[in-house]
Amino acid sequence: MTKDGTAQNNALTLVGASKNFGHVQALHEADLRVSAGRVHGIVGDNGAGKSTMLKILSGLHKPDSGELRVAGVPVSFDSPADARDHGIATVYQDLALVECLDVATNLHLGDIPKKRFFVDRKRMERDATRVLADLNVRVGSVRTPVGMLSGGQRQIIAISRAVRLEESKIVLLDEPTAALGIQERGHVGDIIERLKTKGKAIIIICHDLDFVFTYCDDITVMRLGRTVAHLDAATTSRDDVIGYITGARQGTAA
Numbered sequence: 001m002t003k004d005g006t007a008q009n010n011a012l013t014l015v016g017a018s019k020n021f022g023h024v025q026a027l028h029e030a031d032l033r034v035s036a037g038r039v040h041g042i043v044g045d046n047g048a049g050k051s052t053m054l055k056i057l058s059g060l061h062k063p064d065s066g067e068l069r070v071a072g073v074p075v076s077f078d079s080p081a082d083a084r085d086h087g088i089a090t091v092y093q094d095l096a097l098v099e100c101l102d103v104a105t106n107l108h109l110g111d112i113p114k115k116r117f118f119v120d121r122k123r124m125e126r127d128a129t130r131v132l133a134d135l136n137v138r139v140g141s142v143r144t145p146v147g148m149l150s151g152g153q154r155q156i157i158a159i160s161r162a163v164r165l166e167e168s169k170i171v172l173l174d175e176p177t178a179a180l181g182i183q184e185r186g187h188v189g190d191i192i193e194r195l196k197t198k199g200k201a202i203i204i205i206c207h208d209l210d211f212v213f214t215y216c217d218d219i220t221v222m223r224l225g226r227t228v229a230h231l232d233a234a235t236t237s238r239d240d241v242i243g244y245i246t247g248a249r250q251g252t253a254a
């Protein structure tokens with residue numbers, strides 16, 4: 001994002017999005033502008049509306065009002081499949097991996113290659129090896145059951161699966177570092193940087209401000225359903241962000 005807030009190479013824009021659940025206003029005229037080749041952190045206290053925003057972007061919820069644009073084109077998602085068709089890949093906190101299946105199969109869940117009526121293992125393993133090499137990911141053998149991997153490795157497999165299809169230009173990550181150790185957080189950070197160099201727009205919901213300041217270029221702060229600040233991480237202090245999260249600083253969101 002430039003200093004005046006104009007998006008360069010605009011990948012995704014949400015303007016004035018609101019969402020109610022009965023009497024609860026989860027989102028109130030929230031805005032988001034995300035650029036290609038940048039990592040965008042969404043931060044805020046519990047209940048600030050981060051997950052609701054993510055679910056709107058991933059097609060799980062429809063906003064009551066507001067406009068969503070992908071690469072500048074207005075879109076409306078009726079389902080997560082619609083969002084995927086527009087190049088938006090989402091990795092939820094539960095990762096949705098099958099522990100008893102190996103890495104190669106998990107990378108192809110929902111899209112297992114077949115030869116006549118049988119699983120084409122050779123192709124699946126070849127493709128999995130290529131995808132992981134392309135993202136610089138090392139998890140030993142693609143035949144390793146996912147249940148034997150560490151939390152960080154699982155997160156990385158889930159991210160690799162989400163972006164396996166080249167057309168995923170926008171990657172949404174919900175708390176990618178939750179419950180990970182320092183070294184594993186670094187591995188997740190490495191794959192995020194790799195995706196960034198490939199020109200993808202990465203959106204991270206994250207409570208971990210150390211991680212946000214290490215890897216994010218832009219930060220949107222949410223508070224009580226509103227987007228209260230859109231910040232350039234390079235020129236923002238951690239105290240400023242905490243101030244916006246708690247309400248000690250007043251929002252300047254455009």
Ligand SMILES: Nc1ncnc2c1ncn2[C@@H]1O[C@H](COP(=O)(O)OP(=O)(O)OP(=O)(O)O)[C@@H](O)[C@H]1O
Pocket residue numbers: 021024025026044045046047048049050051052053
């Ligand atoms: N399906 C739902 N039904 C009713 N209320 C909901 C629903 N989803 C979210 N909410 C409410 O909307 C508000 C925003 O919730 P949301 O989960 O988006 O916040 P969050 O910032 O992701 O919080 P956390 O960090 O705790 O996950 C909260 O008050 C929450 O209770």
